[in-house]
Amino acid sequence: MPLMGFLRNQASDMDGVLVVDKHTGPTSHDIVARVRRTLSKCRVGHLGTLDPMATGVLPLVLGRATRLAALLSAGPKVYEASILLGVTTDTYDVTGNITDDARDGHDLAVERPARREAVLRATKSFVGTFMQAPPPFSAKKINGVRAYRLARKNQPIQPPAVTVKVHSLELVSVTATHIKCRVKCDSGFYMRSLAHDLGTSLGCGACLESLRRRQNGSFTTEQAVTMENIENNETSIAYNLLPIETLLPDIPTVVVTNQGAKKASHGNSVSPVDVITPGPEHETFIKMENVAHGRTSANLVKLYDEDGTLLAIGQADEAPFLRPTIVLV
Numbered sequence: 617m618p619l620m621g622f623l624r625n626q627a628s629d630m631d632g633v634l635v636v637d638k639h640t641g642p643t644s645h646d647i648v649a650r651v652r653r654t655l656s657k658c659r660v661g662h663l664g665t666l667d668p669m670a671t672g673v674l675p676l677v678l679g680r681a682t683r684l685a686a687l688l689s690a691g692p693k694v695y696e697a698s699i700l701l702g703v704t705t706d707t708y709d710v711t712g713n714i715t716d717d718a719r720d721g722h723d724l725a726v727e728r729p730a731r732r733e734a735v736l737r738a739t740k741s742f743v744g745t746f747m748q749a750p751p752p753f754s755a756k757k758i759n760g761v762r763a764y765r766l767a768r769k770n771q772p773i774q775p776p777a778v779t780v781k782v783h784s785l786e787l788v789s790v791t792a793t794h795i796k797c798r799v800k801c802d803s804g805f806y807m808r809s810l811a812h813d814l815g816t817s818l819g820c821g822a823c824l825e826s827l828r829r830r831q832n833g834s835f836t837t838e839q840a841v842t843m844e845n846i847e848n849n850e851t852s853i854a855y856n857l858l859p860i861e862t863l864l865p866d867i868p869t870v871v872v873t874n875q876g877a878k879k880a881s882h883g884n885s886v887s888p889v890d891v892i893t894p895g896p897e898h899e900t901f902i903k904m905e906n907v908a909h910g911r912t913s914a915n916l917v918k919l920y921d922e923d924g925t926l927l928a929i930g931q932a933d934e935a936p937f938l939r940p941t942i943v944l945v
Contacts, residue, residue, distance in 0.1 A: 630658045631679035631860040633688065634853060637840035638666050638674040650843060651676055655853070663689045664803065664832050669711050672829035673840055680944045681860045687916075687929070687942075688863065691833030692783055692800050699795040699811040700825040701818070707753040708808035709824040718820050732790045738817040739785050739797075742810060747777040751808045780805040794825070834865075860944070861926050869918045870930075870938070877921040880928045881945045885937040886919065916941075 636647055644665045652660040661682045663675040672695075677685050705712030752774055781802040788796040795814070799807065808824045815822025830837050841856045872880060876890025915932045919940065928940035 630655055630853065630857060632677075632681050633663075633835065633858040633863060634676045634678055634846075634856060635835045635839040635841065635858070636674045636676055636846070637837060637842050638671055639843070640669055640671055642843075643668050644674055647674055647843065648676065651678075651846065651853075654847065661685055663835075664693070666829060667709070667808075667827070669709060669824075670827040670829065672827075673832045673835055673837055674829075675832055675835045678857065679860070681863065683942050683944055684860070684863060684929070687867075688833060689803065692802055692831070693805070693829060693833075694831035695799045695801070695807050696788070696828045696830060697797055697799065697807050697811070697824060698826040699797070699814065699822050701793050701795065701815065701822050702820050703823050704812065704815060704821040705823045707823075708751040708806075708812040709827075712753065712823070716821050731792070732787070734818065735787060735790050735795060735814075738814060739787065741817065742814065743782050743785050745779060745781045748780040748806065748809050748813070749777040750775040750806050751812070778804060795822070798830075800831075861920075861924060864918065864929075867916050867918050867929070869920060871920050871922060872927070874922070876919075877927055880919045880930070880940050881943065883928075883940050883943050885939045886930065887938075888936050892922065 634651070636651075638644070638647055642650075644662050648660050648662050652658070655678070658679050659682045661677045663677060663685060666672065666674050675688070677688065681688070700710060702718040703710075703714060704716045705714055707713075782805060783800040783802075784798075786798040788798055790796075799805075799810070807827055811822050811824040839856075839858065841852060845852050846856075870886075871892045872886055872890050873892055876886050876892075879886050879890060917930050917932070917938060918926060919928045919930050919938070921927055925945065927943070927945050929942040929944075930938035931941045932938055
């Protein structure tokens with residue numbers, strides 16, 4: 617069977633996450649469009665945009681898993697970056713127009729004997745919770761208009777600063793012209809702004825030269841597959857897909873009866889009589905009262921039928937009932 621025909625026949629079973637190792641050039645939307653063309657009957661979305669110049673982990677949600685996007689997007693991101701010192705651009709990265717170049721005419725501020733110590737001191741301001749202004753070329757909306765659209769019309773407006781969180785910032789290497797670092801941060805943090813702001817702090821200016829995302833939430837480069845592999849190997853998507861039943865492992869599980877499955881599938885609340893006493897194969901089972909009294913993460917629980925199909929994500933409103941908030945069947 618031809619490649620496209622094989623994949624399209626399999627599309628109805630493609631429910632889960634496909635972790636793509638994005639290469640430099642395409643946008644995140646381009647990657648989604650290419651996979652969507654390959655799986656014409658399957659819904660496809662992504663978890664967290666990567667700029668065209670960036671590479672690395674781009675998780676795609678397929679089929680029913682698109683309904684879990686908000687939950688799957690949670691968790692820290694890990695980036696490896698190379699920052700070019702002495703150059704500032706309007707986009708805060710090397711793809712933009714140069715607005716200042718300190719490399720010609722005078723030494724860079726970081727070319728002092730204690731340059732690594734100076735960089736270490738400067739980076740301390742970028743760890744923890746602090747305010748960060750997104751780049752003018754960003755997807756942030758200003759009066760309902762994307763900032764990058766205004767910037768492209770020569771109407772750049774600095775988006776207002778927002779609260780961001782950086783768990784760690786590790787210096788990999790420091791030279792007279794470059795800083796290479798590894799950053800673990802929460803969603804909403806801009807590595808381009810980090811490069812720009814760090815350059816300002818050092819007094820020499822800087823911009824982002826390269827960026828690779830190693831982790832997005834629970835998804836890592838070890839799980840990732842290239843687009844070339846996806847498009848040239850007819851079984852690659854099915855082989856590398858993380859099935860929907862295996863996602864969100866930190867959310868506890870209950871198995872429901874046939875009657876409970878009917879209720880959950882229609883978005884109706886499930887009561888204790890609809891829950892099957894777990895056997896050894898359901899080690900993640902929790903008692904209903906634990907959910908109802910808030911002793912689980914966000915009071916959420918995964919509802920499975922006896923065949924192992926994930927039916928819904930439920931939430932405890934009032935003991936002892938579970939209300940499906942995301943129905944997957």
